Amino acid sequence: MSWILFIALAVLTLGGGLGVVATRNVVHAALALLLSLLAVAGIYLILFAEFLAIVQVLIYGGAITIVLLFAIMLTRTAEYPRITDNRQWPLAAVASVATLAVLAGSFWTKAAVDTQPHNPALTDLANSLFTRWAIPFEIASLVLLVALIGAIIIARESEEGT
């Protein structure tokens, strides 16, 4: 049962990823990215990480895809079909396949066998996040604040003409 789910979700994830890197239409690429991200949320569910699955759907499925579509809308869509891939794309493909071979080989030779996915209780997760990881948590909120202020300042039309 979990194998069927895993294979279906893996096909959706990888298919969406291939759609992102292969399609010419940039809006289709954004929708393929959405498909891939939602399938990743499903992968989190079969790993029993349901909090991460909800976060994935909310942040990636909701916010990030919408922001990407806004960015596509605010830049000129008519230009996108003319922006083809690099001339070095065969080299990029070779480098990617070589990286995949190295990663898959190292994962395969060091495979941990007979492990079961387990579910940490959400209260344990929250306890750990707010005790052991409290300072990184606060720094993460600071990073978000600084990034948002910076984004507003960079993207804003200034009155003096930059």
Place this chain on the structure above:
Amino acid sequence: MVDLVYFQLLSAALFVIGMYGVLARRSAVLIVMSIELMLNAVNINLIAAASHLGYRSVGEAFTNFDGQIIAIFVITVAAAELGLALAIILRIYRNRGSVNVDEVDLMKW
């Protein structure tokens, strides 16, 4: 049950797809999308390792699931990075009239 190594192989494949996108695409928005794919691949790896190995290492209580917490931080930083990247793309588009990264060669030697 699906073993840990298949999740790792899935994450490696997704990472490599994103890497190909970063290397081969020329539109800045598509490069940002490919970076999101790579970050998701890393998250799959972290969460799979956390839920498969955290339990075994201590025996009975589930005490070591730092992978899930690091994944939360990765998602946070990805959101911040995406906001900044899109602001920079908008600024480049306004200044140069294009989002083709090959035309942004002002600092090319």
